[in-house]
Amino acid sequence: MTAPLLQIRDLHKAYVLDGVTIQALRGIDLEVEHGEFVAIMGPSGSGKSTLMHILGCLDVPDAGSYRLQGRDITQLDGNQLAALRNREIGFVFQNFNLLPRTSALENVETPLIYAGVGRTGRRQQARAQLERMGLGERLFHLPNQLSGGQAQRVAIARALVTRPSLLLADEPTGNVDSATSIEIMTLLEGLNREDGLTIVLITHEPEVAARAGRRLSLRDGRLEALA
């Protein structure tokens, strides 16, 4: 049996906001296997984003352990974390977070720049990824010329272009209408089922969470499984 993709033990994280210390995470235990589709639910302020940042190696825990692909991320320095974000993790954000005034193609190329891929390689891979997302006609559009659904698909293409082992989606349907929401979830489901992509998704919408294979709820800094 292979080790889980992601393994968290007794994770704690506090942050200070306006002089008040907030215990965001108080002992999280989580394991995600390769190919799983996990949804984490919780009301706003429950620490969802904090957990997401730690899972995405954008932040480090105060206590506890986090192993990704068997590597203890608390032992890594800034450059190693950057490399990990680049190769192992793909981010999809609620507000898309596309680079402004930068074409869809260039947005998707960006992670490849930091991966050290040459110019022609970047072009090819980014174009192929966008075409897979059905955006072959939108390569040179700027973010403000794209609809919400298109923008989020560009973001997904960008997240997947380095072939990461984990896709982290933070409220991916939070900024789009319900029809687009369904379109995006169908896309994610397909990626999970057909390509075996591991997805951890954060949402507060039950109907979105319902499409994941496993549902967890984050309440008062602790995780519990939902039926």
Add this chain to the structure above:
Amino acid sequence: MNWITALQLSLRALWRNKTRAMLTTLGVVIGVGSVIAMLGIGSGAQQRIADQLASMGTNSLVIRPGSVTRGGVRTGAGGITSLTRADADAIAELPDVVAVAPSVRTTDQVRYRGTNWGTAIEGVTPDYITVRSWPLAEGEFISRRHVRAASHVCVLGQTVARELFGLRSPLEESIVIKGLACTVIGVLTEKGATAWGSDQDDAVFVPITTVQRKLEGITHIERIELVASDREASFRLLKEIKTLLRQRHRLGEDQPDDFRMYNRAELAQTSEESARVFTWLLGSIASVSLLVGGIGIMNIMLVSVTERTREIGIRMALGARQRDILWQFLLEALVLSTAGGVLGVFLGLGGALAVARFSALPVTVTPVSVLVAFLFAGLVGVFFGLHPARKASQLRPIEALRYE
């Protein structure tokens, strides 16, 4: 991330804010341009002074008789008759002396047929034109034979030639100097005015002996001018001649010098020094504008970092390392400053040319000043770009991402 990619990213980012980038560059353009133009004007002035000094002979010394006090009355310089041609001959024997020119001088009317002209009459030796580095325009100069024989010959300065002969050649003509008919054997080229404004061409030159014996009835000389082999030698000779002349004049320990010495090299050094100071002054004033241009870069880069905080966060989430972000912003600053440097070089050259054309000032732009101004611009870019770039690279990813 390689250099070319980093540069592409920077250029693309600057392109998105074209107007801003151009205005920021303009500050550096003006800075570099004014440094180059100012240094050009400064070294032009230096060059002109050097030329003037060269026309005077910068390695030359002048020795004149000193003043004496008789019954409380002090004569002016040259008031005594202590210097002789024998002194000049003795000085000529010293090492590093290239040429020595003793002379006496008087003033009077010189006449040619119906016209006359009041001018200086210089009694000189053949070496005079060597010492003054003053070529002949036509004819020949006074020879040793002329000096030995106290011949009745003369050489005219351009002003005298013009006043007495107009456009005609004065050669072989006879002019009357203090009742003595002298044949004109040569005319000197135009020397122009001295730095203090007296016309050097307004003189007639005759053998020194002719003045001494036939015009004035004296045996002393009034002036010894000499050229040293180089500037250092001229300073050394100053001391050696002093010792030599004191010995020859049998002056005791407590007696003052009965001669005075002037060193043109000293004057040259002073003038060159002040020209250098002038160049530095202009250069530093211009550097201030380059500094202001640099602050402009820092200002814009700081604004840019703040504006693009979110972009920085996104890039970090996508795998950018701190040094990738640092280089991106530093390169943007460098591109601005070097572009400003290149354009500034052209502006500076243009400005220098314009100044040279519309004023009488000579302007010399040296490759060194161009290079220095350009490198300085690059340095300004690094210096003022580093702080904003570090600031950008040290942002924490989650805070940058959350930034609105």
